[in-house]
Amino acid sequence: MFIGPNWCAIHVIARGDDFRGDTLVTTPRYEALMADWWPNGPHYDRGDDIDTFFPITTAGIWMPHVDTISNLDELEVIKYSGDRYKIPIDSTDCSIEISLTTENPSDLIVYLIDPYGNMNLCWMDSTYNYNIFEKDFMKGWEGIINARLGIRTKNWKCKNCKDAVFCRCCPAKARLEMGNDEAIVPYFCKIAKLRKKAVEELNGRT
Numbered sequence: 001m002f003i004g005p006n007w008c009a010i011h012v013i014a015r016g017d018d019f020r021g022d023t024l025v026t027t028p029r030y031e032a033l034m035a036d037w038w039p040n041g042p043h044y045d046r047g048d049d050i051d052t053f054f055p056i057t058t059a060g061i062w063m064p065h066v067d068t069i070s071n072l073d074e075l076e077v078i079k080y081s082g083d084r085y086k087i088p089i090d091s092t093d094c095s096i097e098i099s100l101t102t103e104n105p106s107d108l109i110v111y112l113i114d115p116y117g118n119m120n121l122c123w124m125d126s127t128y129n130y131n132i133f134e135k136d137f138m139k140g141w142e143g144i145i146n147a148r149l150g151i152r153t154k155n156w157k158c159k160n161c162k163d164a165v166f167c168r169c170c171p172a173k174a175r176l177e178m179g180n181d182e183a184i185v186p187y188f189c190k191i192a193k194l195r196k197k198a199v200e201e202l203n204g205r206t
Helices: 137-150 171-178 186-202
Strands: 007-015 023-026 032-034 049-055 063-066 074-081 118-122 125-131
Touching (some): 007 063, 118 137, 125 137
Antiparallel strands (some): 007 049, 007 074, 023 032
């Protein structure tokens, strides 16, 4: 779907009494982002997934989707309009205070850059980072993404794993556990298989 500059955020809702999937979005830059790891919400095991929000950083084609259509009845996308501001900064010796509030308890996630201008791909691993005081934001972000993609190998064993949807391992966790972004972490594999088995039993497909 094309989203123009007048829209500032989208709300992705996956409906289905027995839905157990995750909601995602692909940005105009072809970045696939996972927004919600189920369970997360009022049901905790199955049901409507209503707590996924994405900021619209640039106009273009945004593609909300889910990782499974099993028991999905409807995928709803709500657009929110808003104002965009450019704040002139004349000195690095300053700060911007931002407050975010919600009417109800929420799983809102705020991404921040540290006071020294360091931007990372992940809070768990600062291996890939750029300083936005030395490079502009988009060049820094592109640099981080390219650095990560540059070391990805064609032999990454997790790529075609049938249990991947049940796995909560990621490059940062693999690096912390095994010292390599693409290493297999055995206990994550075991947990993924147990999750898959539990879902199959609940769905009566054993």
